[in-house]
Amino acid sequence: KAGVTQTPRYLIKTRGQQVTLSCSPISGHRSVSWYQQTPGQGLQFLFEYFSETQRNKGNFPGRFSGRQFSNSRSEMNVSTLELGDSALYLCASSTSGTPQEKLFFGSGTQLSVL
């Protein structure tokens, strides 16, 4: 099986712009979660989608949004970018999203905001 695929791998944007990141989960996986990774801050949870519905949400401002399509692919959008949004954005998928499941991560999208 192909792994979790994230595109693009790198993005450079300027403040005020918006950006959309894409995540294709492992075939058959229905849960997709998103994380922001910055040096020293670990993995900060953004949100999780299951069967096209947002099931869980972290403590990020409303500028961060996402969605999931019927094929389980997910997108994350950040509007009105700020310098502090520069980070590695990781998505992870799991089979049915049952509690305590192993997460399979993508390689991430490195976002730089200038």
Next chain:
Amino acid sequence: GENVEQHPSTLSVQEGDSAVIKCTYSDSASNYFPWYKQELGKRPQLIIDIRSNVGEKKDQRIAVTLNKTAKHFSLHITETQPEDSAVYFCAATIGGSYIPTFGRGTSLIVHP
């Protein structure tokens, strides 16, 4: 919500030494504790996990121990090798939750 503290943030050892990374959690309802390893420039991958009904779990050179009373768990790596160099993340999941809370990570450096 759950809060996970991880120490140390950086750990430097000589090849062949043992390495120990410690995490504490706040919510006694947490009952699943995975560890992820992220090599430089690569994706995090699960290396070992433990559930609250078990006190210790081993897999070759790595082991995880759990002390539910004290609410802490640790990753032990014996006979470290340069390929063990990576960032290690602990996590805790509250029973019934789909989302683990991660620690801030430990950068392990193994010197040859």
